Every structure is written in C-alpha cells, then in structure tokens.
Amino acid sequence: MSLYQHTAKELHEKLLKKECSAKEIAESVFARIDACEERVGAYVTLEREGAMAAAQAVDQKIAAGESIGPLAGIPVAVKDNICTKGVLTTCASRMLYNFRPPYDATVVEKLRGADYVMTGKANMDEFAMGSSCETSYFKKTANPHDLARVPGGSSGGSAAAVAAGEAVLALGSDTGGSIRQPASLCGVIGLKPTYGSVSRYGLVAFASSLDQIGPFGRCVEDVAALYGAICGRDKMDATTARRDYPDFSAFNGDVRGLRIGIPKEYFGPGVDPEVKELVHAALRELESAGAVLKELSLPGTDYALSAYYIISSAEASSNLARFDGVKYGYRAEEYDGLLDMYEKTRSQGFGDEVKRRIMLGTFVLSSGYYDAYYNKAKLFQKALRAEFVAAFEDCDLIATPTSPTVAFRLEENVDDPLKMYAADVCTIAVNIAGLPGLSVPCGVSEGLPVGMQLIGPRFSEQRLFDTAYAFQQLRGGSLCPMPELA
Amino acid sequence: MRMKYITVIGLEVHAELSTKTKIYCSCKNSFGSEVNSNCCPNCTGMPGSLPTLNEKVVEYAIRMGYATNCTINPVCKADRKNYFYPDLPKAYQISQFDIPLCEHGYIDAVVDEEGNTKRVGITRIHIEEDAGKLIHSESFSGSLVDLNRCGVPLIEIVSEPDLRSAHEAKAYLDSIRAILQYLDISDCKMQEGSIRCDVNVSVMPEGATEFGTRCEMKNVNGFSAVERAIEYEARRQIEVLEAGGTISQETRRWDDLAGKNYLLRSKEDAQDYRYFPEPDLGAIVVPEELLEELRATIPELPGHKLLRYMKETGLPFFDANLLCENPDKADYFERCLALGRCQPKAVSNWLLGDVSRILNEKNKTLADTKLTPEKLCDMIALIEKKTISNTAGKTVLEEIIWSDKTPDDVVKEKGLAQISDTGALEAVVRSVIDANEKVVNDYRGGKTNALGFLVGQCMRQSKGQGNPAVIRELLEKALG
Amino acid sequence: MNIDIKHIAKLSRLSIEEDKMEKFQRDMENIVAMVEKLPAVENQTLAVDPADRMELRKDEIRPSLRREALLQNAPQSAAGCIVVPKTVE
C-alpha cells in the first residue's frame, strides 16, 4: 500500500513511529497526482514546491524532537475560493484568473499553524455556483470512480482529489450542498459544519448567510480532525459563534438508543429507488446496532429550493458586484468609458451560470419585488428553522440521501439549470436552517458511490461524527475504497 | 403680481467620526495620509474579506442621538446599499436602512441675536461607511482611485423638512457642528470634507398646504455653500413655476465655484439601491447599562449654554456665541464666573479680546497656558478696583499667561500700580501744559476734543500709571 | 412572469449578447416560476433577533497593507493609485 492511500490518522501514526517522513508522504501524493491528475483534473493550481518545503519543515520538527499535531505533514487540497496569500485564488473564474490574495483565509492560517501541507488549489464550479464542477472556466473535473461522470459540485475538485488519492484531505465550501453532494458522488466523507462554527474570513463569498467551509476525508476520524482544526470563533468574522469546541478526537461508537429521524419528503419520487434502498439498508444496520428509527415529516423541504435560490442569488448579486475590473482580476481589454468597462469586464469575466444567478439576485432585490421574493424567502427560512427545531425534539438526528442520484454524466445537465438545481434538493434545507450535515458513503449503485446524509441540531457535529464512526465500524472500519485509476 | 413663495428645506448631513480606526476594519482613520496607505483587504473590498464593526462608532452615534433628543434603537442592524462606482470597492455601502440607530429627535437651533430658536426635527441618525476618493487631473486620461477614505465612519443625520430659509439651514448646521464638537466625536473640518451635506429643497406658494416637488442637491460642502446652494435652487424653482413650468423630482449637483447647480439624474433614472440586511454582520445590540452610561456623558449643549449666558449674565449674543463656540472656552468662562471676583462682561471682553489674540498669535489653546481663571480674574479685579489701568492690565496679562507669576507679582515688579494721588500728578499735568502750548490754545479756543490728547500725554509721562480720571479732572481745572 | 431582462442586466452591469438573450430570458422565467412556488408564511414578521448579537471590535489600530500589496492585483495603477477610465461626476 502506497502512502497516498492512507488516511491522515494512519499517516500521523507512521510519522510518530518514524516509519515514513512527511517528505515521503508529499512525494507519494504528488506521484499519484502525476499519475492521474491529467484524467481527473482536480486542481486548478498545484503547489508542489510549497508542499515539499512545508513537508520538510515538518520533518525538521520531528528530527528536533518537537511534538507534532494530527495534521502535521498531511497533504490537503484547498478549494480555489479560499484565499491563500501569494497563491492564485481564482474561484475557477476568468474574473480572477490572475488573482493572488495579499492575505490568508483564517482556515488557511489555522492549518498552517497545524503544519499541514497544501498540495494545491482545487477546481470547483465558478464562484461555487453549480453541482457538477462543469462551470469552471479552466477545466472540468472527472469523477474518479467513472471518468465520464461528474464529481459533483461545487467542491468537485476537493472531493475528487481526496477520492483519487491526489490529496489525503481537502477543504471545500458548502452553500447549498457543495461539500456533501460531491462527497456523495465521489464516495468520500464530507461535512457541512453548523453555520457560524468555521470562519468565513478569506472565503470568497457566494451567499454569506449560507456559505460554510468544511472538510473532506476518507475516514470519519480524518474529517473530524480537520474540522477540529478549522472551527472556532474568529474575531475577523462577526458571524462566527462565541463558544468552545471539543477537539473531536474521541468517538463514541455506541448508537444504542440514538433516535434517528427519517423524513418522508427526502425519499420522494425524485430520488432514485436504488439510492433510497441503499440509505434504508444503512439505517437498518444502525437500527440493528441499537439505534431507534422514527418516521417523520419535514414539509418545508419541498420549498427549500425556492427559498435557497432567492436568498443565495440575492446575496451573490451583491457579493459579486465587486468584480468590476477596477481593483483586481480580469479587466476587459477594450472599452469605452467606465460603464462600458464594467459591462464588458463582467460579461467576459463571468460564465453564464454566474450571470444567471447575479441577474436572479438583482431581480429579487429590485424595487417592487423585494417583499414578494427576498422577504418571503427570509420568512420561509425562519419557519423552516422552527420546523427542524421541532423535529429535533423527537429525534437526535435526521438521516436522508445526500444526492437524489448517483453521479451523472458530464454534459448531461449543463443546458438545463433547473435540472442541475435539483441535484441539491436533499442538501439545501440544511443550509437554509444553518445546521450541520455530514455525508457518508453507504453503498454502491451501478459501480457508483451513494451517500447518506446525517443532519443534526446546530453544533451537534460530535454526535454526527459518533454516529458516522459507528457506521464506519459496522462496515468494517472503511467507507471509502479508493478507485484504481490504473 | 408675483406670488410669494415659501422655501422648504431638509438636510442630510454626513459627519465623519473621529474614531481611531475605520468603521469596519482596524485601519487608521486619518486624513491626509499618503494615497492608499491606510488600506487593508476589508476596506478595499478584497474577495473573502469581512467587516467587523467598531464599537466606538456605535457609541459616538448614540451620543449624538441623545444630544439631539432621539430615541435609540438598542436592537438594530446594518444593511447593504448596492451601487457601482470606482470609489466604492465592494460595490455596496454598508449603511442602515429601515432601522437606524437613532430616530425621532430634534434640536433647537438659535436663529437670531435675540436668542430666538427654531425647533428642527431629526428624522434619523444612522451609521455608515465613507467611500474613497477619485483624483482627476487634466494631464491624465484616466481617474486615480485613492481608497484611504473607504470605511471612514460616518453618521448621517437626516432632518425633517422643517427649515424655511437658507439662514435657518445655516443656523441648523451651526448647531449640528457645535454639538459634534461638544461631544468631541467629529473634527468638523469642512475643508477636509469631514462634514458634507445633501440638501432637499422645494418651494410652495404662501398659504399652500402641500409641499412642492423637491429636488435633491448633492456635493454641498461648506457652510456658506449651503446658503448659496439653497438660495440658488429656491430661485431656480420659483423661476420655473413663474414661467408656468412644473418642478420634476430630480437630483442636481451643486457647483460652488460656478455658483449654480445642474441636473445629475431625473426621477426616471433614480438609482435602485437594492437594500438588504448585511449578511456578514450580526445584530447590533446595545445593552441598557451602556445606553445609560452614554446618556450620562452628554454635556450641556452649546445652544442651551448660549441662551443661558445671555439670560443669566446679560451678555450680548455676539459674546455668548463666541464663548460657546468651543467647550473648553465656555468651561473656562464658567470657572471665572464661579469665582465671583469680577464682572462677566469684563471676563468675556478679556477672553474674547486679548487672551484670544495672544493664543491665536502663538497658535496655542487655553490649556497650553498658565493662565488660571484665578489669575485672570484677579487681574481684572485690579482694573475694576482701579489699582491698575486697563493698559497696565494688558502688560500684566502678557506676563501671567506664560509664567507662574500672579498679577500682584507683576504689578509690583513693574511698578504698574495706578497713581491717583493729585499731588504727584499735578507736576505731570503742569509739564504737559507747558510743553503743548498749541494744543492748549486749541482747547481754550473751543476744541474740547483736544483734551483727550493732553490726557494721553499725561498718561505717557506717568508711564501709564496715572489714573486717567484724576488727570482729566486736574487738566480741566488747570485749563478752566 | 415577464422579466425585463435588459433592465436587470443593466442593473447588474452585465451586457448579454443578442444571441444569448432568448435563452437567458427563458431560463430566468423558468427559475422565477420555480422560486415563486414558495408559500407565504402567515402571521410572521422579520424583526432583528437580539440573540443574533455580534461582538463589536475594539477601536484599536492594526497595521494596514503595504501599498504594493494592495496594488499588485490592480489591472492598472499609477502614482500609488488604481487607474480607471475618467469618471464624469
């Protein structure tokens, strides 16, 4: 078994036992990248030299007898909408094709403090708008389990990198399912944390009230460790919560008495029968281990997609207005005056999906429509939150499919925005309600991974990890077999 | 016959707050730094940056709210105002829309020298960020963007349309400025643009019950410019109406150099700012204890003080107004009065006269001097008791203002005590009469004002120590 | 719902190519039709929630960016400033 195939937990133990060096780990991962990146296309930018230097620094620490943390020397891919000082941060958009931030995102600063090794910047849907990674200006990322299929999105590059062994861990961001859906489609574990538990400082905003950075990994312990390293109050982000967090390194694999709610709306006709069956099978396994399954109803779910597109697009239209060719990034080459520079820059710099969302957002906020759309969506959001709070009186967590289908074919949905939007029906309500959601692989349908989503009350990440850990134990300690890609 | 018109004016005043840092980042809030030197990812709208609200901005704004009799909204929020312009790097301004920090207040502006006041309603006071600056040059084909001012904290003070003349508007602005200075929350330097004004003007025929259509004028910087701009706009609207036209709601730009305004945009082109709650910030919640604490910091305000001085000490408006201009000066004046050693008008005369002159010459403030209220009042009392002359008082002041010496020390040291002894002064009078034969003859010939010259000559010969009243008496007797 | 796509594009500072106009119009109308399914929530208002209280920042100066770091990403700069086409106002 090569080093790149190991989990962070295993690699950490190897480093402690001096069975390998951080440099060897980095070399192994880059060798894997050299072998399959051309086919997978997980990265926009590779940081080979920086990674090697970081790995060597870890080796020096170890040689000097200093203690190292669980992420020291671990190769991590960072989604390309997270600012990295001096390293291209493009959001997979022509608009930021040359943007090198003068500062690090808080999560990056934290991971650097934890001695991580950044492999590079992962591909994504342009400005995180999409569910297939196909709206990237630079490249399409393929699903490592079937190169003709999408990895999901928007954090498709992060998910594919971890699934393919081109990184051990990855950071993504999730506004409507952008971590969980690609995790599901690529057969890895992905967490969308509670809104306000991870700093957004340095995350290029799509929808500020919904965006959250979160981890990908190939085992529950890894995802928990990465989450533990990035969560916490940040003075630079006024929306982070003032609270203390455990270190997420201990797991209770006992699910006896755990009440798992199964909302019927998430198992409707839009969801592939085989996906449903695999999720049910997983839940029956948990039941046999002592969990209590409860049917319940979350009727608001059916409208979450509508509320999501109003709120996220409204915020996006404002957040993306700063890309105007003045301060950074792309500026049209020819223009006649200021207004023309704005319009040409933005029309040439943004792809169609981004334009659609900006225009939808502009529309729902515009004079005369605000109350009918934005305000109504915010009211619905409040009601949906209350619906979840009420549901969590009867259960400890909720289980659903993560994605209604397995990975679809490249190009399959690109021309129909509504069909593409439907990819997120199972994940969106979690963002609207600000809850944590964890996607864990729960089986394979036609050779493609299927994910189960565990949803908990706000700040119940530990409970999600415990449950997923129990499930991982039930499945023999491993949920994420790596595809050959030979 | 020409109809008479009433001008209706409302003002939106933007005042820069003098906090140490900007409103949404920790960059230095200062004027006149090198271009683009007080900037960070946040105030320049870098992708991924987030705002953090400066607590002092909230406190300053609330104090202004209390000083203008506003209701404070202890739970409010920030909103985004979206528009594209190169001086606005995020393409939205973080402002407040439907719930301002302060609302429903008023101030009583003193409008004339009798001390009459005009109550002007304050619709709201909200906090927001300033934009950057565009620099234009004839020699350069583009415009230069300096982002230093981005994120400088502003309060926007919106008045009710209660003002009825340019003069009232000026009086209102003077009051606002004086309050800002008393609270020590703004530098109030018009030339640096730390107070800026948008002016809404409409006219209506006398007797009408409904306001006319209003026009908004932007870019009115400077207190006298406000008066000129209002007078111009009212005249323009009246001319349109007199010519049978109608006023359309529009935004106009005041050009103070040209002394006129021109159309910026009509109602049809009105901007759609698409306000919505700022999702990067939480609720602004001000605890009751802090509100109480802030309320307790509000001093007696200048308008009130001015009227009190006029009433309690009989000072004329001119004096009272100058004394109230700055809280330190007013405080000093009141400490003098509290000593009860001399007349208020005398204190005012010295403070506004010689003391101010000396301070201005040296570019100092009262706090830089050694002139305690005790020393100043003792000096004035010496004059009032006729121990020294007024002229000698000036000499005493020049000494005591910079040293630890008391007025008595200086009088003794320089022998400035006034001579009222007739025996000692008779010799002086005799010698002046002998030396000024021509003037003496003029006087005797009926030119009574020649006496003043002779008194002056006597004063000079007595080195300023002669009591002028005694000298006058002796002269009259000798020439009688 | 008939959406004035040209107006919305202008507000958004986007210019849509003529040949793409029809598709954008159709997509937008479909999306708006989808989001319109959102039911009205009765008897609810959106007041600011005091529980959402944020911590305010102390008024303490921290170092700003070096000017070169600020300008390094600017498409055009001169005299320490970002350059834009001449503004009229």
Ligand SMILES: [Mg+2]
């Ligand atoms: Mg304003």
Ligand SMILES: [Zn+2]
């Ligand atoms: Zn700043």
